[in-house]
Amino acid sequence: MFLFFKKDKLAVIRLAAFIAFMLAMFMSWNLWFSDRSFPMATFFNWLPVPNGFVDVILILLFVISFGVFVFKPNWKVGGVITLLYVYWALLDQNRLQPFFFELIFVVFAISYYKGNKKLAKQCLLLIFVGTYFWSGMHKYNDLFFEKWMNGLSKRIPFVPYWMRAVFTYAIPFLEAAFGLGLIFIKTRKMAIWLIATMHVIILTTFLKDGFGYIVFPLTVFNVFTLFYVFYNDKENSFVEVFQFNYVKKVIFILLMLVLPFFNLVGRYDHILAFSYFSGKPKYCRIHFQDKEATLKLPNLIQKNVKEYNGAYYLDLNEWSTRSIHVLVYPEMRVYKKVQQHVDQYVDSPTQLGFY
Structure with missing residues (x-):
């Protein structure tokens, strides 16, 4: 060898x-599973979300294919690795x-x-x-x-x-x-x-x-x-x-x-354009109307709510870092996906704030 x-x-x-x-x-590790507190930001709504068993199968297939690629770097094995990752990224853009x-x-x-x-x-x-x-x-x-x-x-x-x-x-x-x-x-x-x-x-x-x-x-x-x-x-x-x-x-x-x-x-994503540590991507918070609205959230989401001067909000970077151990993908379409997920639990509409 x-x-x-x-x-x-x-x-x-x-x-x-x-x-x-x-x-x-x-x-x-939690980023690669579908069942977690931070919602998946699918690129296409019609994409079916795999269950935990399928998640494990996909992870094993990816790891084995990548291991094989080390010794057999032909385009077929490389294609399997690339297509699996593209599929994962379409399921959740935070994997980008x-x-x-x-x-x-x-x-x-x-x-x-x-x-x-x-x-x-x-x-x-x-x-x-x-x-x-x-x-x-x-x-x-x-x-x-x-x-x-x-x-x-x-x-x-x-x-x-x-x-x-x-x-x-x-x-x-x-x-x-x-x-x-x-x-x-x-x-x-x-x-x-x-x-x-x-x-x-x-x-x-x-x-x-x-x-x-x-x-x-x-x-x-x-x-x-x-x-x-x-x-x-x-x-x-x-x-x-x-x-x-x-x-x-x-x-x-x-x-x-x-x-x-x-x-x-403004026609291409910040991260895919290698805009690293540039200050250009805007990060996001979801603001609630009052404390009562936050009490309707599931416990796994509710524990990420913060309060400042009587205002209640979710910092998406802090939430994603705790849940999936990466920063949220900094694009508006992703923020809106997360907001839609949160809004299904509350009666009053939330608002997005940026920093």
């Missing part, structure tokens, strides 16, 4: 992707989390068709280019600058204001440049080191603040893959990567580089 992984670098990446996904899946769908992109990228490993590597590289480029560009907004400046003022108040301001306004362009740097062979090594440094800072902050552990597997996977596959790569140049010579590559260029642009005009 050691020789198998030694002979094929992408086999190591497949194993790493399997481990990363399983760790995140384990940390959010970066630490899941990016790894599904990886599965799609390194599913061999006629043994074309070079194409697999180029598609894999496009995932990283798109992720870091757009993650940076989406941070260019007033809310991000305001939040980041406030954070720096609390953590490093001794640094001169102008230095904090320059650094804050440079962040979007720096991260976007890291992504673009991966495209070119001459700048790839530097870009990888800068990305690794950025992730170390982010993970250190999470460790210090005691949250965000579920992003660790994907983060480690990204850094490991960049060093292991692309650090000494001399083959995949800009011209080769952006040749429109395979349908699969064109699909990845669209998914990673083109479609995220439409988020800028």
